[in-house]
Amino acid sequence: YVGIQEAPGVMYSKLVSIPDTLMWRYFELLSFRSMEEIEQLRADVEAGANPRDVKIKLAEEIVARFHGEEAAANAHRAAGNRMKDGELPEDLPEVVLEVGEDMPVAAVLNKAGLVKNSAAARDLLAAGTVKVDGEVVDRSFVFAQGSTHVCQAGKKAFARIVLK
Template sequence: MWRYFELLSFRSMEEINGLRADCEAGANPRDIKIKLAEELVARFHGEEAAATAHRSAGNRMKEGELPDDLPEISVAAIEDMPISAVLNKAGLVKNAAVARDLLASGGVRIDGEVVDRSFIVKLGATHVCQAGKKAFGRITLVSDESSK
């Protein structure tokens, strides 16, 4: 993290060393990283964008808000599907095993509610899905007529 401060920040080395000392004294490194992120976003996008980005990222993580750019995803199916398969086909997880692991650990939310592997997505249904902390999508299970 300190190398990024040295390379990218316009802060003096004295100020960077002060932040490093704060961190070593027990300050949360996340808070120090946020300072760098705000500085960089402000430099390239303006002060208002930096404040907005920090607020919206914080709201998503702390308060469970949905991202503004929630992708709309259609998954073709010939019948109702288990949620693990839907998450995999929608691309919210790398593979079905990751989906199963997330489901087992309570890391999948459908319409804001934690679900387990027994959740079945009905053909024609649309749900806001969250897999892990950062993968979101509004998923619709659509009929795949060509597979019948």
């Protein structure tokens, strides 16, 4: 179930996670869209459109009804879903690392807890999924002592990292 008093991110997560077959019943009962529009969405999915994209439309509509348009536009952030390119989570954590020298990016990601271990950091770097201040970096990137950078490791791990 989806409670009408739940937080926008919780509502969004639950609605995006409903089974594809159940989504149509939710549209019929909860959406203000016309049946023609719902049938067009169903036809689009049957023709190959991603059902998740349709569920996102439903989730945004329902969240907007109970929490407002702004909450609906930002609900995916609170839900922990993948950020749109260049977007940062609202509750970006800050991690302060006490180090005595410059450090390679793999070691910083590991110490900051953005990856499980150094091997995972190297894998993400090799795949090109590590960003520092919005720019993709490779293994040669070095954090200077005294610097602060916003880092992203993979799709969901974000932090503002301060090296002291």
